[in-house]
Amino acid sequence: MHVHDLHTEYRTSSPFTAAARPRLSWKTATAAPGWIQAAAEIEWRRAQSEAPGEAVATARVEGRGSVLVDWPFESLLPRERGTLRARTHGEDGSTSDWSAPLEIRAGFLADGEWHAKFVTVPEPADVGQPMLLRREFTVRPGLRTATLYATARGAYQVEIGGAPVDADRLKPGWTAYRDRIVYETTDVTDLLREGPAAIGAALAGGWYTERFGFHGQAKPFYGKYPSFAAQLLLEYEDGDDELIATGDGPWRATADGPITASGIYAGESHDARRALPGWSSPGFDDARWLDARPDPAKALVPVPRTAPPVRATEELPVQEVLTTPSGRTVVDFGQNLVGHLRIRVRGREGDTVVLRHAEVLEHGELGTRPLRHAKATDTYTLAGNGTETWEPDFTFHGFRYAEIQGWPGEFDPADVTAVVVHSDLARTGHFSSSNELLDRLHENVVWGMRGNFVSIPTDCPQRDERLGWTGDIQVFAPAASFLFDCDGFLASWLEDLAIEQTEDGSVPFIVPDVLDSAGTPAAAWGDAATVVPTVLFDRFGDRAVLERQYPSMRAWTDHVAAIAGERRLWEGRFQFGDWLDPDAPPEHPARAKADADIVASAYLFRSASLTARAAGLLGRDGDARDYGTLADEVRDAWLREYTTAAGRTVSDAPTAYALAIEFGLVTDAETRQRMGDRLAWLVRRAGYRIGTGFVGTPIIQDALVHTDHAETARRLLLQTDNPSWLYPVTMGATTIWERWDSMLEDGTINPGEMTSFNHYAFGAIADWLHRTVAGLAPLEPGYRRIAVAPVPLAGLDRASAHLETPYGPAEVGWEAEGGRVLVHAAVPPNTTALVTLPGREPVEVGSGEHEWAIDDPRSEPRGRGLTVDSRLSDLIEDAAAHDAVLRAVAAVDPERARQLRRDTEWTEHRTLLGELTPASPAVLARVEAALADLKRA
Missing domain, CATH: 2.60.120.260 (Galactose-binding domain-like)
Structure with a gap:
């Protein structure tokens, strides 16, 4: 038994922590089955420091806590450093060895310790002009430590003596620059030697000077010129310190470097003839360099970075x-x-x-x-x-x-x-199956997340946008939290969301809000304020982010509740609705089948419910009651206004039913089942092609499975016709598309003005693959208790998911063979799992490896004796017969086959013959022959 992966909160590859009391996490590896931690010991060994107290301190943490545990020692002081070790004690009496030591350094500054001022070139020639800055200094004998604290309005890299200080890019990243800029802390001791030295900074406009906006109306939002701020702290063995800071001393600057132009959207131009060898080394001299000038923008004290670089x-x-x-x-x-x-x-x-x-x-x-x-x-x-x-x-x-x-x-x-x-996020989650197209779909989701998690969670990475759309991450956050350790990344972004909220609580469409969109609230977009913190709590056990964001959650819910008024319905306002419903015209992506007001009020219910839950978890019992009451009132109003006694919704659309089922708007079991049945009927009528946009797509599969329509969910998942999840895969996609048909079947790009081939929103399906197809889901925050509940699907012979949870590696998978399904699960130490298998009563298990064999529950409906007189609903239920008919028609009349595939409503009210009429005798003969062949087979 040993302790591993001891780390501080939001830790990256750097030993520096941004918090004075960083929360701690660790994992215990043991082969002992059902192992539960009874207590843990933490040892903090201070290095050479001016901090008071003993050099070594030990704390005992009682109980199971091993994820984001509160710092058990005195608060760290700026520049304090030391090593941390941990060992654990099991309820079975076992004790681990001490873990390997973890180096920790306080990377933050005390109040008043930021002395650097932002500086820029004397007279920039162009908006966003790249520039170089430098300063020479002397390193005295006895240098102990050199620490660089640096940031920019723009993007920067620092060199010392000709060597870059790190491999990070686009520093300091994009935040709500008007109110929050982050700095990096870097140990640069190894780059300095006694004697003359120089520090240089290469600087470009990055997001700070970019022009934002659409339809040719883009303009700068933050500032025209980049600027740089840094302070280099030299600490000597004799106890003396020296601070070299921008705004203090002879900093020189030029815009005549080799980078002649740079922009996030435009790209970069480099003229190697303008290279300046040695510009960041001592002894460099060039008459073109002038004294740097102070940046006239509002003074702002940066804060330490918590997101990964x-x-x-x-x-x-x-x-x-x-x-x-x-x-x-x-x-x-x-x-x-x-x-x-x-x-x-x-x-x-x-x-x-x-x-x-x-x-x-x-x-x-x-x-x-x-x-x-x-x-x-x-x-x-x-x-x-x-x-x-x-x-x-x-x-x-x-x-x-x-x-x-x-x-x-x-x-x-x-x-x-x-x-x-x-x-640079750590990969945590994986999925595999026996279906190559499905595995490629999942890989496309991974690549889409990688490409759109560049400092902030963006909508797309290629066009003149690349913005932090709140709606996209609201639907994708659960999948993201499985695939990568994005807790610190999204927690940092949420800080900016709260900053960008209006005083009355409205949330922008995008964060950072360079479009000034906060004055127009939109459902499913602004609800990122309540949904994303909840996801981080559920998936990572991050209670602190829930507590920090709680005022933001409450402000958003209050804002929308005020709009809803006494009717408790969010009606008649601007909405994106079920954005990019496949039936919406290319030029009007908000014109979905589901009414926008139905979507809006459903999300008001959801945010009220999540705020009530957060309040209860945080001990705010009064708030929990108030928001619970609000949620009940919204639910009653939604049901009264938008549903019928027969279990229909006013918008007879898949998204409307999925919202009712999955958000818990419908609690009556009989009505819920009728809605699930209607949802499955609508999916079948559409030929098992997707009929949802941003709002419905993440939840439709859950709504189907939870109302006993797993076969319908399977057909929808494995569909390859346009629109479907797998259609882009058949077209060679290697990322998730923005539109279901970003590229048409003939290889033409969608005619809509807005088309991207790397958008992760529809990739939210990956979360369902993890939780349901493979069967690995969280039951308690941070996967402290795991749900093992696979739903084996026909058309797949196996599926599995592996996740590096905050407690250790977990895995669930199944494989079908010979009428049986073998299910296996790996449960990490210090956790338990609730196992729910088809045909079995639920059972609770502890950590370790587990296997079960069950009767194969999979079945694929097959028609018997289908003819041209059969109902369309019977034909679509038999995938083989449906495909055979379409192939038969296409062999004689390809255009008729395309119409049949695209326009047919596969209902019980019409026969195949009726749908084909009028048709040529050759078509009918070919279809009859195809069906006869199937019958004989």
């Missing part, structure tokens, strides 16, 4: 070199990704290589229309001094394809590499 995490080689119909050279990396290119090139001085990026090809050419006003183009001008290697520093692109222009000499694809860039 953006980094390059992977590299992909060129898979294929294409020559387009127009004769252009395009490289294909085989994967839609986010990042940039690294090139290795030889040529003459002044040769310029142009790199254009796009996600897809359209009719053989680079498909740039979806980029809108984003140029997504990088240029590199050669110095002409041999082999030159270059990659951009301060931009990123969403792309699978890149067009190469101006390449000198013969082009070798080995000289171009795609560098994958995103926030």
